[in-house]
Amino acid sequence: MFKDKIALVTGSGRGIGRAIALHLARDGAHVVVNYFRNRKPAEETAAAIRALGSRAQVVKANVGDLDDLARLFDETEAAFGGLDIYIHNAASGYNRPALQQKPKGWDWTMNINARSLLFGAQHAARLMKKHGGGHIVSISSPGATRVLPDYVLVGTSKAAIEALTRYLAVELASENIVVNAVSPGVVQTEALQHFAALNDEGLIERTIAATPAGRLATPEDVARVVAFLCSPAAEMIRGQTLVMDGGYTLPVVT
Numbered sequence: 001m002f003k004d005k006i007a008l009v010t011g012s013g014r015g016i017g018r019a020i021a022l023h024l025a026r027d028g029a030h031v032v033v034n035y036f037r038n039r040k041p042a043e044e045t046a047a048a049i050r051a052l053g054s055r056a057q058v059v060k061a062n063v064g065d066l067d068d069l070a071r072l073f074d075e076t077e078a079a080f081g082g083l084d085i086y087i088h089n090a091a092s093g094y095n096r097p098a099l100q101q102k103p104k105g106w107d108w109t110m111n112i113n114a115r116s117l118l119f120g121a122q123h124a125a126r127l128m129k130k131h132g133g134g135h136i137v138s139i140s141s142p143g144a145t146r147v148l149p150d151y152v153l154v155g156t157s158k159a160a161i162e163a164l165t166r167y168l169a170v171e172l173a174s175e176n177i178v179v180n181a182v183s184p185g186v187v188q189t190e191a192l193q194h195f196a197a198l199n200d201e202g203l204i205e206r207t208i209a210a211t212p213a214g215r216l217a218t219p220e221d222v223a224r225v226v227a228f229l230c231s232p233a234a235e236m237i238r239g240q241t242l243v244m245d246g247g248y249t250l251p252v253v254t
Helices: 016-028 039-050 066-078 103-129 152-173 188-201 203-209 219-229
Strands: 006-009 031-033 055-062 084-089 133-140 179-183 239-243
Touching: 006 016, 006 066, 016 039, 016 084, 016 188, 016 219, 031 039, 039 055, 039 103, 039 179, 055 066, 055 152, 066 103, 103 133, 103 152, 103 179, 133 152, 133 219, 179 219
Parallel strands: 006 031, 006 084, 031 055, 084 133, 133 179, 179 239
Antiparallel strands: none
């Protein structure tokens, strides 16, 4: 489906980003693998992509830094000449109550999670014009619309992502660029297991029990939805945030 398409997936060394990168590669895309701190998992993702018969380029960049963000797209252009798919996945944040947040945490979280989408989309649009259009998909969170414990900064940044998704979808439509977001809820990743082991051993079990689908979403579940939104079948889906949480946010808790 994506044979010889060029995809850039931020934060794709591990977890959801890695699953998306590999899924796109299985469908024929060549992938730019982005990481910030740990190069080894990014190189492992790139090796797995190459084993699938696709090309991979590893680029270290902090997407919250505007110079790094620009360099990420410059290196993408140097390696592949253009871009078809931009997956805005990299995220960070300071999890603590609102009254304990500091300006540094606000800037860090908003710059990496939200500001990078706006200015990344500017760079992506320039490269996508060379290929006659493209797709942008962001990874959001239920915290964009619901109040989660100690999630005020990340949730606010995700709300900004969803608003940007709507604006970008309208303004980039004339360039044949389709923009959407995915909100996957709690996803079964190594990071989740580590967090639960350190902070809340019953978190995963309680979440599964409260999920109508009877299980947590996996990174591969997210990757399939992202790939769908980048496919011709989703051409008329614009500016939407697709919730895929197994129905977790549907029941009203009393």
